[in-house]
Amino acid sequence: xxxxxxxxxxxxxxxxxxxxxxxxxxxxxxxxxxxxxxxxxxxxxxxxxxxxxxxxxxxxxxxxxxxxxxxxxxxxxxxxxxxxxxxxxxxxxxxxxxxxxxxxxxxxxxxxxxxxxxxxxxxxxxxxxxxxxxxxxxxxxxxxxxxxxxxxxxxxxxxxxxxxxxxxxxxxxxxxxxxxxxxxxxxxxxxxxxxxxxxxxxxxxxxxxxxxxxxxxxxxxxxxxxxxxxxxxxxxxxxxxxxxxxxxxxxxxxxxxxxxxxxxxxxxxxxxxxxxxxxxxxxxxxxxxxxxxxxxxxxxxxxxxxxxxxxxxxxxxxxxxxx
Numbered sequence: 001x002x003x004x005x006x007x008x009x010x011x012x013x014x015x016x017x018x019x020x021x022x023x024x025x026x027x028x029x030x031x032x033x034x035x036x037x038x039x040x041x042x043x044x045x046x047x048x049x050x051x052x053x054x055x056x057x058x059x060x061x062x063x064x065x066x067x068x069x070x071x072x073x074x075x076x077x078x079x080x081x082x083x084x085x086x087x088x089x090x091x092x093x094x095x096x097x098x099x100x101x102x103x104x105x106x107x108x109x110x111x112x113x114x115x116x117x118x119x120x121x122x123x124x125x126x127x128x129x130x131x132x133x134x135x136x137x138x139x140x141x142x143x144x145x146x147x148x149x150x151x152x153x154x155x156x157x158x159x160x161x162x163x164x165x166x167x168x169x170x171x172x173x174x175x176x177x178x179x180x181x182x183x184x185x186x187x188x189x190x191x192x193x194x195x196x197x198x199x200x201x202x203x204x205x206x207x208x209x210x211x212x213x214x215x216x217x218x219x220x221x222x223x224x225x226x227x228x229x230x231x232x233x234x235x236x237x238x239x240x241x242x243x244x245x246x247x248x249x250x251x252x253x254x255x256x257x258x259x260x261x262x263x264x265x266x267x268x269x270x271x272x273x274x275x276x277x278x279x280x281x282x283x284x285x286x287x288x289x290x291x292x293x294x295x296x297x298x299x300x301x302x303x304x305x306x307x308x309x310x311x312x313x314x315x316x317x318x319x320x321x322x323x
Contacts, residue, residue, distance in 0.1 A: 002029050003078075003215040010035040010076045012063055012109065013083030015043035017172035018124065021203045022080060022210065027053055029211075037061050037072050038083065063105030069112035076116065078214060081109050081123040084140070088128070088253045091136040102139035103146070110150040114159045122214050123147045125165035125222070127199055127258040127304075130265070134253025144222060148280045151219040160219030164210050167199025167227060167258060167304070170319075176235065177320060184240035190248045196232040197257050197304040200311055201225065202319070209275070220280035221290075224260050226273075229307040230316060238316035261302035269296050276302065 004026050011019045014036035023034050036044060037059045044058045061068035063083050073079070084102050085091055091098040106123065113121050125144050128137030150161045170177050180189060201209075205225070213223040236245055250256065261269055261276060268279045270293035277293065279285055311319070 003211070005030040006032045007077040008033040008035070008075055009078050009080065010037055010059075010072060011080045011082060012037045013081075014038050015040060015047050016082060017203060018082050018169065018206060019080075020047065022082075022207045023051070023056070025207055025211070027051075027055065031055060033057060035059055035072060035076065037063075037069075062101075063108055064100050066108040066112060069108055070116060073112045073116035073118055077119050079109065079113055079118050079121045080210065080214075081106070081121060084124070084143075086126075086136065088134050088136050089251065091139070092134060092253045095135050098135055098139050102136075103142045106143040106146045110146060110161065113161075114150070114154055114157050117157065118159050120214060120217065121147070121150075121159065121161045122210055122217065123161070123163050124210070125163050127165065127167045127260045128255070129165060130259040131262050133255055136253065148220050148222065149282075151280070152282055152284065160217060162213060162217035162219060163222040164213055165222055165224050165260060166201050166206055166209065167260065168201070169203055169206050170200055172203060176232070177239065180236055180239040181320075184243060187243055188246050189236045189240050189243045190246050191233055191236055192248055192250045192254060193256060194233045194245070194247055195256060196250075197229050198232060199227050199258055199260070199304050199307070200230045200319075201227045220282065220285055222278035224276040224278065224302070226275055226309070228309040228311045229304045230311045234311070234313045235316050235320075238313050239320055257303050257305040259301065259303040261296075261300070263299055263301055266296045266300040266302075267298075269300075270294065271296055 009031055013019050015038045033055050035057045039062050041060055059072045085098045126140050129140035129144055132138040132141050144163050147161045147163050209225050265278050270277045270290050272293050
């Protein structure tokens, strides 16, 4: 038996890069039904033609609409919440739209899941939620807090909530890899700052990490994978080695380096071989909920520039070619 076998799964933002990869894998794991919940009817139509699986259902809806979520969550066992406004600049210039989707939408998911008897909810987060400097990160930090705290007020229901936080999914729609590939024949590649670093995770790794934590979650955790870092300049050299690198300056809301665990979180974080778990600071949580991990040392941080695992230009070339 696996966690998904004979279960009904709903994926918000299910037509996105993560959603499509997750659903493809879930179908192979013997799910009873998968509900794709998203706003774009064209993307749903195209996805339906691509997958052609009788176990799939398509719901047009928005996480801002609680009534629609109540209808969609009927009979659902697990919810994977991947819907969000994610573009940093779009969030900066449309701030309350980001709040309505990323924060109000999160609360709607929580209330609908509890009232409809959903068993488990995993919400996708981002490294930008750790010490945020832009509105996108701030809304995702608020969302993370909402999902963790939701475990406090489920009452006599059995719904559990957890968060998965990881770095940039390289190769996903809107990421830097397809952008560099698109412009590599122009002779120039724009880099905002030659010191910039980022965490690297593939779609496949991100999906597997969500599946792993859907199975082991107890409710209240923020799960963080141990993944390598890369220098963005090295990535540009790997994709477009003959291009001139043009430094254009950091964009609004952009960080030089990304972080996933800072000092204050590290005090209640447990380390495992391949991941970390930030434990909730609530009276209902005790350290006995997690076994086999070790406490992090005082002052520990996990950022893309202080990582011990780095990808070389040659490794980046190989990984990009596989995409």
